[in-house]
Amino acid sequence: DTEVTQTPKHLVMGMTNKKSLKCEQHMGHRAMYWYKQKAKKPPELMFVYSYEKLSINESVPSRFSPECPNSSLLNLHLHALQPEDSALYLCASSFVARTSDTQYFGPGTRLTVL
């Protein structure tokens, strides 16, 4: 089973709202990732967690706050977002963060900020 699940599938929020995206995997993977994909663009890496520790933050604004409460779960907390943050947010996981470890992606959460 190579399934990564993401909830919700769609989210609409105002600029003053606080919301969270959730990602879950039960493959025993110890590396988890958040990517952002704008319309007609390729996915861009936001964060990498390795063994539940934040390992890479690609200069993402603080209105995006990741959290990895355990090895199976990854959250992305959203606060005071801007309309330009509207995008498809993708979660991925891999066994560990090595070049030989395949990343498996979830279906994504389509976020719209009004």
Added chain:
Amino acid sequence: DAKTTQPPSMDCAEGRAANLPCNHSTISGNEYVYWYRQIHSQGPQYIIHGLKNNETNEMASLIITEDRKSSTLILPHATLRDTAVYYCIGYQGNSGYSTLTFGKGTMLLVSP
């Protein structure tokens, strides 16, 4: 960073082989070449990867040139469901961790 270059779009007739090229002339010796595809508005789907040798799985074949400067993804019998954006990626190190950097990819359109 291993930059990859792919044609922006390709067409293929249903039932024929689709051969998708990728140039990665700056790839280093320990970087794997990964292929993913993304069907409209879905998450990227892993297809295949390789280091030096040609690889085959139930989805596709990957042919890597001996100098590793280019590769070709082969879908042996394309179907309409193979219409997607195909990404060739050099899987590289970033502060000691390996991260995927997606390029623009190739939009493959499979027609009846």
